[in-house]
Amino acid sequence: MSSTTINSPRDPNTLSNYNNFLTQHTSANFEIDFERRRLRGNVTLKLVSISDSETKDILLDTSHLDVKNVSLKHNVLSNWQLLPRFEPYGSALKISLEKEAEKGQSFEVDIQIQTTDECTALQWLTPAQTSNKRHPYMFSQCQAIHARSIFPCQDTPDVKSTFDFNIRSPLPVIASGLATGATGIVEDSTSAVDDEAPGTTLYNFRQDIPIPSYLFALASGDIASAPIGPRSVVATGPEELSASKWELEADTERFIQVGESLVYEYAWTTYNVLILPPSFPYGGMENPVFTFATPTIVSGDRQNVDVIAHELAHSWSGNLVSNASWEHFWLNEGWTMYLERRIQAAVHGEPHRDFSAIIGWKALSDSVNEFGNQHEFTKLVIDLKGKDPDDAFSSVPYEKGFHFLYYLEKLLGKEQWDKFIPHYFSKYKGKSLDSYDFKSTLLDFFEMDEVARRKLDEVDWDAWFYKPGLPPKPDFDTSLVDVCYALADRWKALIPKEKSGFQPEAKDIEGWMANQIVVFLERIQDFEQPLSKEAVHIMGQTYGFSKSKNVEVVSRYLAVGLKARSEEVLEPTAELLGRVGRMKFVRPL
Numbered sequence: 111m112s113s114t115t116i117n118s119p120r121d122p123n124t125l126s127n128y129n130n131f132l133t134q135h136t137s138a139n140f141e142i143d144f145e146r147r148r149l150r151g152n153v154t155l156k157l158v159s160i161s162d163s164e165t166k167d168i169l170l171d172t173s174h175l176d177v178k179n180v181s182l183k184h185n186v187l188s189n190w191q192l193l194p195r196f197e198p199y200g201s202a203l204k205i206s207l208e209k210e211a212e213k214g215q216s217f218e219v220d221i222q223i224q225t226t227d228e229c230t231a232l233q234w235l236t237p238a239q240t241s242n243k244r245h246p247y248m249f250s251q252c253q254a255i256h257a258r259s260i261f262p263c264q265d266t267p268d269v270k271s272t273f274d275f276n277i278r279s280p281l282p283v284i285a286s287g288l289a290t291g292a293t294g295i296v297e298d299s300t301s302a303v304d305d306e307a308p309g310t311t312l313y314n315f316r317q318d319i320p321i322p323s324y325l326f327a328l329a330s331g332d333i334a335s336a337p338i339g340p341r342s343v344v345a346t347g348p349e350e351l352s353a354s355k356w357e358l359e360a361d362t363e364r365f366i367q368v369g370e371s372l373v374y375e376y377a378w379t380t381y382n383v384l385i386l387p388p389s390f391p392y393g394g395m396e397n398p399v400f401t402f403a404t405p406t407i408v409s410g411d412r413q414n415v416d417v418i419a420h421e422l423a424h425s426w427s428g429n430l431v432s433n434a435s436w437e438h439f440w441l442n443e444g445w446t447m448y449l450e451r452r453i454q455a456a457v458h459g460e461p462h463r464d465f466s467a468i469i470g471w472k473a474l475s476d477s478v479n480e481f482g483n484q485h486e487f488t489k490l491v492i493d494l495k496g497k498d499p500d501d502a503f504s505s506v507p508y509e510k511g512f513h514f515l516y517y518l519e520k521l522l523g524k525e526q527w528d529k530f531i532p533h534y535f536s537k538y539k540g541k542s543l544d545s546y547d548f549k550s551t552l553l554d555f556f557e558m559d560e561v562a563r564r565k566l567d568e569v570d571w572d573a574w575f576y577k578p579g580l581p582p583k584p585d586f587d588t589s590l591v592d593v594c595y596a597l598a599d600r601w602k603a604l605i606p607k608e609k610s611g612f613q614p615e616a617k618d619i620e621g622w623m624a625n626q627i628v629v630f631l632e633r634i635q636d637f638e639q640p641l642s643k644e645a646v647h648i649m650g651q652t653y654g655f656s657k658s659k660n661v662e663v664v665s666r667y668l669a670v671g672l673k674a675r676s677e678e679v680l681e682p683t684a685e686l687l688g689r690v691g692r693m694k695f696v697r698p699l
Contacts, residue, residue, distance in 0.1 A: 119268070120544055121435035122495040123255055125193075125202040126264040127169040131157045131211070133264050133271040136323075141307065142279040142330050144246040147234040149328075150224040151278075153261040156271075157219065159211035166207040168219065171258035171265035173200030174228035180205055183218040198498040199255065203262045221262050231256035233389065240331065240387055241347050245281055247331030249386055249402065251395060254436050254499035257323035268434040268542045270320035278312045279330045284345060284384055286327035286397040287315035317398060319377060320540055322432055327397035329384055338383070339363035341376075345400070346385035350408065354385045357408045358415060361457070365419045368456040372449060372528075373426045373535050381422060389691035393417045396424030396446075404692045409660040413624035416454060416466070423449035426535050434542040436499035440490050441548060444511015451512070464587040467512065469625060472632060474509035475580065481506075483579035490514060491545050491575040513581045514574050518552070520584065521565050530555050545575055594626050598633035604645050605637070614652045624660050627653075631666035640673040647678055656682070665695040672699070 119129045133155050140151040157168065172192065180190040180203070193202040205219060225232060235247040250260065258265040275285040278294070294312035335345040336352075338359040346354045362383070366376055382400045385408060394417050395402040401421040407414040427445035447470065455463035478488050486492055487502045490510050494502065519527040533555055538547075549571060556562035574581070597619070600612045619627060634641065641649070650656030655667035664686065671679030683699055690696065 119266075121266040121268045121437075123199065123436055123497075123499055124171055124264065124266040125169060125196065125199050126171050126266065126269075127165065127167070128264045128266060128269050130159065130161045130165050131168050131217075131264075132160055133157050133269055134216075135273070136261075136263065136271045136326075137274040137276070138261060138326070139276045140278070140328075141310070142248060142277065142281075142283070142328075143307075144234070144248065144280070147227070147232075147248075148225050149232070149260060152220055152222045153263075155219045155221070155263070157217050159213055159215045159217075161211075162213035163210040166210045168205040168207070168217070170203040170205070170262040171200060171255075172203050172262045173230065173256075173259040174226050175201075175259055175262065176224040176226050177203060177262065178222040178224065180222075181220050182207075183220065200258050223261055225260060229259040231259045235331075235387055235389065239389065242332065242349050245332040247329075247387055249329040249331075249390070250327050251390075251392070251402075252326050253324040253395065254503075255324075257326050260326070263323045263326075265323045266435065267322040267324060267432045270322050270432070270540065270542070272320050273315075273317040273326065275315035275317075275328070276312060277315075277328060277330070278306065278310050280307070280310045281330045282333040283313035284327075284329045284333065284400050285313070285315040286321065286325055286399055287317035288379055288399060290314045290316050319398065319430070321398055321429065322542070325397055325429060327395070327400065327402065329386070329400075329402065331387075333384070335382075339366070339381075341366070341380050343380070343382045344385065345382065346405075347387075350385060350405070353410065354383075354408050357410070357412055358383060358418060360412060361415050362418060362422075364457055365422050365453055368453045369422055369426065369449065371456075372452055372531060374532050376425060377430060377539075378425055381425065383418060383421075388689050391691050391693045391696075393692060393694060394421040396421045396428055398425070398429050406661040406690060406692055406695070409624070409662070411624065411660060413660060414662055416450065419453045419457075420446060420450040423453065430540060431535055431538040432542040434544045434547075435494070436502070437492050437494045438544045439492075439499075439502075440507040440511030440514070441543065441545065443508040444490075444515055447508050447512035448515040461587050461589050465590040465625065465629075467516070467584075468586050468588070468591050469629060470505070470509040470512060471583065471586075472629075473505040474513075477504040477506050477509075478580055480504070485578060488578040488580075489576055510581055513584070516584060517574075517581070518569075521568070522556070522562055526556075526559070526562055590623075590626060591629055593622075594629040595633055598630050601634060601641065601645065601649070602637060605639050605641060614648055616652055616654070619653055624663055627655075627663050628666055631655075631663070631670055634670050635666065635673065640675075641670060643674050643676040643678070646671045646674045646676045650678075661686070661690060661692075661695055665699060669698055 135156040137154040140149040189206045191204050195201045231250050231252050237243050240247050275287050277283045292311050292313050296306045296310050333345050334348040334351050335343045336355045338344045339362045342362045344354045384400045384402050385405050390404050393404050407417045423446045428442035433441040451463040451466050481488050658664050668679045668683045
């Protein structure tokens with residue numbers, strides 16, 4: 111009698127049967143059609159059966175995808191169909207084999223596809239929407255479950271595969287793999303083969319480290335690049351290249367080296383940054399080899415490059431060691447916030463870590479207040495069955511996750527905790543895990559250390575994992591934030607009906623970091639009674655906020671002005687909303 115292996119899927123947000131088949135390699139072959147706003151081509155998946163004669167059906171995730179044909183190599187006959195759409199997860203592609211698959215049996219599935227207008231992973235920009243107005247632009251954003259709208263796949267972070275990218279475009283291409291060359295240049299219709307478009311080039315990339323589908327990334331447009339370190343480049347529009355290079359070249363390599371000292375050697379060969387057009391909705395996306403980043407980090411003062419420290423930290427947390435499902439998203443983002451702040455401490459000094467954590471606590475409090483302190487999405491481990499992971503996106507997994515790890519560091523002591531970090535990232539390198547794996551790994555690591563074991567007995571795991579709302583607030587080092595609060599209190603005295611001899615001067619904020627200004631402005635935003643319109647004008651002029659190029663600062667200042675109903679900030683607010691797509695700034699305004 112043959113044995114049967116049943117692997118229960120841990121991810122409720124996929125329609126694929128990855129408990130029966132696993133993707134080992136993905137080859138994506140696309141032509142970028144800017145005119146029709148489509149990717150068209152084929153994807154080849156190499157899958158292996160991990161169950162024995164349980165099923166003959168392979169189920170893959172798709173969403174709003176035009177599937178033209180499906181075939182299996184080596185003359186394996188099959189039938190295929192798109193099953194009815196099941197919101198919010200899309201339509202499963204069912205590929206039926208001749209008979210039940212044996213354990214270890216491999217299949218190569220070739221699927222001809224074209225994206226549609228309803229593709230949720232691609233953003234297409236006209237030339238007018240780019241800075242130099244010369245060429246169109248396209249970029250992808252696949253996290254959390256949007257890769258399935260580009261190609262059929264097992265769209266879950268619990269499955270990782272190696273990738274080949276073969277992308278034909280009339281403009282330079284960047285992908286989440288190492289470039290292996292540009293070939294197949296088609297200068298005109300006389301040199302075209304099949305339906306290759308004239309004036310295009312075939313760009314080739316390879317990713318030999320297995321990655322989940324959400325890290326599949328493409329961008330194409332008028333892109334130039336320049337070095338920002340011995341193993342890093344920045345890529346962006348030609349007009350923005352010089353400013354972007356200056357912004358990033360001082361810190362990128364230092365960040366990498368600190369990350370390596372905390373965890374282990376950087377695994378992805380090169381670490382690069384693509385500065386996207388302003389419509390990119392996030393601060394950054396940790397795509398391997400090339401972080402996709404918002405242009406708002408290029409502020410002319412090197413004050414916002416901590417976004418790069420965060421995305422770089424994902425090179426270990428998330429990209430190498432991944433959450434098994436979005437219900438355990440804190441394992442990606444909590445660890446990344448923790449590593450980011452350790453990098454900040456090493457580069458800028460220990461007080462900067464707690465200063466960043468104080469800013470993060472404010473973001474966490476705002477998210478909890480917005481959801482409600484008993485809401486499911488304010489837990490560390492959440493229930494996403496039947497739900498869209500995007501609906502749960504907030505600061506909670508980032509900051510509550512950070513605070514759990516920060517708590518464990520303080521509980522065990524940094525010296526002991528730092529021994530666990532490389533062990534954890536080594537054990538799960540190239541793998542995915544859930545919160546229960548994390549718990550067992552931590553307890554097993556310190557099992558023979560009686561002192562550490564007694565301390566870990568104090569941890570209320572159920573409360574940390576499942577209790578909604580805010581976690582216990584630690585005692586932060588407030589040295590960098592106290593001056594911000596003190597200045598805010600002096601401005602509070604300017605509110606009508608208060609008497610004050612305070613006369614604002616530029617020297618009030620002399621020597622401050624941009625983040626200190628952010629804390630000062632957020633404190634003022636929290637005043638029950640807003641500043642007067644006159645006070646908002648004086649603040650903007652005296653401190654230079656109204657002319658600042660730092661969007662972190664400007665957006666907070668405009669929020670203060672809007673709360674005061676100052677007509678003076680209406681036009682600048684509309685202008686900022688018209689040129690910046692980052693949700694962090696758009697939503698509050």
